[in-house]
Amino acid sequence: MRNAEPRLKFIKPMEPVLVLEPPLSDDWLHEIKYDGFRVQLILDWAGARAFTRNGHDWSKRFWPVVAAAEKLKAKSFILDGEMIAPEPDGRPNFHAMHSRMSWNAELLAFVAFDILYLDGADLRVLPAVERKALLWDLVKPAKGIIQYSQHVEGGGAEFHAAADAMGLEGMVSKRRASPYRAGKTDAWVKVKCWDVSDFDLWGIKRQAGAETRALMGRDGRYAGSAALPKGLRERLWQRVKAGKSPPGLPQGVPQGVPNAIAGDDVEWLQPGLVGTVRTLRGEPKLRHATLQGFREKE
Structure with a gap:
């Protein structure tokens, strides 16, 4: 029953x-x-x-x-x-x-x-x-x-x-x-917990009244953005003024960068830079991330 x-x-x-x-x-x-x-x-x-x-x-x-x-x-x-x-x-x-x-x-x-x-x-x-x-x-x-x-x-x-x-x-x-x-x-x-690892450094996003962010990628895909401390921001900006990629995405970067990110306020860097990022562990994209440094890709 x-x-x-x-x-x-x-x-x-x-x-x-x-x-x-x-x-x-x-x-x-x-x-x-x-x-x-x-x-x-x-x-x-x-x-x-x-x-x-x-x-x-x-x-x-x-x-x-x-x-x-x-x-x-x-x-x-x-x-x-x-x-x-x-x-x-x-x-x-x-x-x-x-x-x-x-x-x-x-x-x-x-x-x-x-x-x-x-x-x-x-x-x-x-x-x-x-x-x-x-x-x-x-x-x-x-x-x-x-x-x-x-x-x-x-x-x-x-x-x-x-x-x-x-x-x-x-x-x-x-x-x-x-x-x-x-x-x-x-x-x-x-x-x-935090992870510190390397990503490709694609560009800099600058917006009035907002924090300047570094745009990062990995394996040809957009991985998210990281806060850009003042000292690193100044060093990167010198690279931008020395010569940057043409307007639009760097050559070889596939789809995946959101439209809200890839706007006119992004300065795309020449390919070949690697950024060391501190970010929360276990997240699908960078979260609460900060750029720790950058260097030329070997």
């Missing part, structure tokens, strides 16, 4: 706000920022399901995790977490996600970092630190395909430094007393 109770529904996830420095007070929990797909696991009387951050049912793609969720000792729950493709050392490999979803889903893992509902009780009003204790009781020892996101309390700067040294994307910090509220909120913040 079919159960008369309605099935549990997907809940819009809580989203962290990006900040550039970790919170320093002791009323924050700090966790690794896992590089994967945000997933919500739901178990009710009809079985388990897995939903993406936008509420799409991807249970078939994540079937081994869904099967493992049905073995947890609870009648119903809603778990929030990240689906990752872990390497042997446990670090997530985002580039392996798609191939594992298609061919080796049993090599995925779900890292649970919050619990919203358990056996008839809505837990969202509880403090984050209490929700995590209930989550641990449910998923422990959490060494298999369903894992647990460990946290530390306080010491945000030290935690961020450790994540950076390990080559991780960043960290997420949560106020220990915060309830779970859908959407973006500053009760959760994400702090990314």
